[in-house]
Amino acid sequence: MTVSGGKQRFSLSEDWLATLIGLGIVAIIGFGLLGPGGQSKTTVVEPGTTQVVDLPAGDGWRVTADVDFAPDTTAFTSLTAGLVYQYGCQDGSLTTAEGVPDALTVEQPPRGMAQLWLSNTCDTAYSLTYKHDSILRWPLFGIFTR
Amino acid sequence: MTQQETQSTKWAGLLVGLALLIILVVLVAEADKWIADSFKAQGVSKNPLEYPLTAVVIGLIANAVLRVTGLYTFIRPAVRTELFLKIGLVLLGARISLGDLLAQGTGGLIQALIMVASVFLFTWWLAGRFKLPETLKAVMASAVSVCGVSAAIAAAGAVQARKEEVSYITTLVILTAIPLMVLMPWLANVMGLNPTVAGAWFGGNIDTTAAVVGAGTIYGPEAQQVAAVVKLAQNVMIGVVAFLLALYFAMVVNRGEGERPTPIMIWHRFPKFVLGFVVVSILASLDMFTPALVAEIDTANKWFFALAFVCIGLDFTLAELRKAGWKPTAVYMGATVFNTVLALIVATVIFGVLGLGA
Numbered sequence: 001m002t003v004s005g006g007k008q009r010f011s012l013s014e015d016w017l018a019t020l021i022g023l024g025i026v027a028i029i030g031f032g033l034l035g036p037g038g039q040s041k042t043t044v045v046e047p048g049t050t051q052v053v054d055l056p057a058g059d060g061w062r063v064t065a066d067v068d069f070a071p072d073t074t075a076f077t078s079l080t081a082g083l084v085y086q087y088g089c090q091d092g093s094l095t096t097a098e099g100v101p102d103a104l105t106v107e108q109p110p111r112g113m114a115q116l117w118l119s120n121t122c123d124t125a126y127s128l129t130y131k132h133d134s135i136l137r138w139p140l141f142g143i144f145t146r
Numbered sequence: 147m148t149q150q151e152t153q154s155t156k157w158a159g160l161l162v163g164l165a166l167l168i169i170l171v172v173l174v175a176e177a178d179k180w181i182a183d184s185f186k187a188q189g190v191s192k193n194p195l196e197y198p199l200t201a202v203v204i205g206l207i208a209n210a211v212l213r214v215t216g217l218y219t220f221i222r223p224a225v226r227t228e229l230f231l232k233i234g235l236v237l238l239g240a241r242i243s244l245g246d247l248l249a250q251g252t253g254g255l256i257q258a259l260i261m262v263a264s265v266f267l268f269t270w271w272l273a274g275r276f277k278l279p280e281t282l283k284a285v286m287a288s289a290v291s292v293c294g295v296s297a298a299i300a301a302a303g304a305v306q307a308r309k310e311e312v313s314y315i316t317t318l319v320i321l322t323a324i325p326l327m328v329l330m331p332w333l334a335n336v337m338g339l340n341p342t343v344a345g346a347w348f349g350g351n352i353d354t355t356a357a358v359v360g361a362g363t364i365y366g367p368e369a370q371q372v373a374a375v376v377k378l379a380q381n382v383m384i385g386v387v388a389f390l391l392a393l394y395f396a397m398v399v400n401r402g403e404g405e406r407p408t409p410i411m412i413w414h415r416f417p418k419f420v421l422g423f424v425v426v427s428i429l430a431s432l433d434m435f436t437p438a439l440v441a442e443i444d445t446a447n448k449w450f451f452a453l454a455f456v457c458i459g460l461d462f463t464l465a466e467l468r469k470a471g472w473k474p475t476a477v478y479m480g481a482t483v484f485n486t487v488l489a490l491i492v493a494t495v496i497f498g499v500l501g502l503g504a
Contacts, residue, residue, distance in 0.1 A: 013418070019421060019422030020422075025443070030435055
């Protein structure tokens with residue numbers, strides 16, 4: 001890194017430039033400086049309990065669970081900020097409902113976040129995973145991973 | 147042409163060149179997919195012609211076309227092989243945990259110490275037998291033993307070599323690196339080397355880091371990782387080599403005339419991008435990246451490596467080689483053969499027999 005005399009022109013060596021660009025890319029993708037970044041959240045719900053999970057609002061979530069359900073039709077893959085989404089387990093299958101559950105005091109999710117309510121009335125625990133890719137998955141960027 | 151006009155032309159060349167490079171990388175990805183699909187149709191699941199080779203070939207074709215059309219000099223400011231490669235290496239840190247980095251880095255450092263010392267002294271001795279000038283000897287020995295073009299430039303600065311000597315060595319580095327990038331994975335496959343030993347061999351032998359990464363990529367992800375770490379361990383030696391060379395030239399060749407170098411030179415020549423690589427690796431080890439994020443960073447990494455590979459093809463020129471004559475070429479080739487054999491033995495012992503880096 002040098003500051004040359006006279007006009008005080010700032011110049012950066014190739015090594016530092018590469019480091020800054022590399023770390024910048026990691027920051028943009030990894031920490032979601034231009035968006036929420038990639039997400040992966042797995043929650044285990046024990047029988048008779050309820051778990052509350054806040055997730056960034058957005059489309060394109062991938063949902064998987066280790067109980068019987070049809071992820072394409074049942075799961076909430078689009079989450080709207082401020083809304084609450086309910087999952088439950090009944091007779092060994094995952095059930096879903098949208099909105100604030102009756103007779104429950106719900107704390108508003110933080111700004112820009114949606115909330116998942118995961119309850120379990122089955123005999124065994126189940127786990128639910130929400131995954132989201134980072135925002136840079138546009139066609140040209142992904143040409144090496146087709 | 148005024149200085150302002152020259153600057154404007156340079157900026158225009160940089161922008162047009164970058165746009166052209168992006169188009170070439172898209173072409174590489176399309177060609178790579180087409181090749182992979184063609185092999186799949188023949189029942190071959192893994193594409194034996196990985197994208198580094200496709201990228202170099204496309205770079206060579208673009209090089210020829212640009213020279214014929216007289217546009218080569220114009221877009222030259224965008225051909226930044228080393229910069230693209232270094233960015234790619236910083237991003238590669240996301241795939242390498244600190245534990246792997248320490249294990250492979252320790253093995254890599256031990257290998258680097260043996261390789262740099264042996265190959266440097268052998269090249270120096272061989273160049274002496276062929277009566278090459280002292281400065282050319284220093285630049286060539288550094289390029290073969292440490293890390294190709296970067297080492298040649300650092301050594302040239304330390305011993306005040308002529309610009310033509312650096313251009314000449316740069317040509318030799320690329321001329322040998324391209325065939326080695328393809329031949330070494332093939333040979334490693336024939337010899338049945340495991341990915342760790344193969345990666346250490348590529349990292350210890352091929353002079354330019356871009357071709358090391360290319361050879362590793364062709365052999366597989368594990369080999370690519372080990373090859374890159376081993377080469378980075380070798381890269382960090384450049385500061386020490388440049389300092390010792392400067393000291394030798396000040397004390398012996400120039401007999402105390404001129405300024406005596408100080409140890410701060412080691413830091414000045416240290417490849418700082420390695421620090422970026424280590425930082426990203428530490429972040430990855432702290433579980434700060436989800437698998438989805440690592441995949442995204444990996445995609446960015448592939449883009450920069452592909453840019454570097456295309457630039458290898460664009461960098462290639464034979465003009466300097468004709469000027470220098472056969473003697474330096476013979477010394478360089480002799481040193482490369484020595485380097486190849488020794489690196490295989492050292493990599494097998496350190497990463498195979500002793501199991502460092504596993």
